[in-house]
Amino acid sequence: MKAAILEKITSLKENKQPLKMVELPEPVIGDVEILVKISACGVCHTELDEIEGRTPPPKLPVILGHQVIGVVTYRGKRAQKFEIGTRVGIGWINSACGHCPACFSENENLCVDFQATGRDVHGGYAQYMAIAEDFAFAIPDIFTDAQAAPLLCAGAIGYRSLRLSNLNDGQHLGLTGFGASAHLVLKMVRYRYPQTEIFVFARSKNEQNFARELGAVWAGDTSEESPKKLHVIIDTTPVWKPVVEALKNLEPAGRLIVNAIRKEEADKDYLLRLDYGRHLWLEKEIKSVANVTRRDIEEFLALASQIPIIPEVEEYPLIEANRALVELKEGKIRGAKVLRIN
């Protein structure tokens, strides 16, 4: 099969060809696994973190990609969940142990043995992938393959962020950063919490305008003061400035959710501007989001088909995976990037 592999950690600024196209044998399937013939795989900011070493794969080479859509072409001896030919999706959660305290308390995303698709095991930048059937999901018919791919990460983690925020209908919500995940959160909130006003902080005017078009009551720069204090803010930026600036806009007892797997180091000294009285006092909380559970993916796919949430996508053939990654790094974004495969 054709696959794009990462052989070594590298800087995308200096190396515009981080992945290499190679021919590999098809994966061998275990008893409870299925073989998926891949048709689409989303390109996520986390791939940049993997390539540049902020969340490095434990073993190289590895096939990246954790927003995978394809069709079941083969089942292991004890795999019965899906018929051959069923369209399925695979997300960031590839496996969890199933018997640690985290797994028992519905927090399998925090499992000590959590394995991530496309980092700890091979992912979807390839023609085929193997997965335990319990970690694959049926995809609602309403979505095309390319539209469904970004729902598996940007959408599911946005859904988890919103769950962790404990937002109530009518409370004010801030979104700092307005990329793939935040714009899906905005659509979800408008449907589930119709009384909630949404305030968007984004650097570019285009993003601010886009946010207003989608129904944000206010949009401004990351460092601005919002016209109303906010009960919840969800941060989806890769840097520190928006975290510090967001805290001043929180209501007493407000909660800032940081939805990022790693933050970049470039502006870390901005944290020295943190003023306890202004930014943290009055019982403000900061909570990070880590990974997703299967429940997050299942519930979000159902909700997204019901609303419906149809992501805007920009497609690339698999052989142009490097171009897609470089454009993502450079911020050239028109909707979620998706690789077309087979």
Ligand SMILES: [Zn+2]
């Ligand atoms: Zn992702």
Ligand SMILES: [Zn+2]
């Ligand atoms: Zn576990």
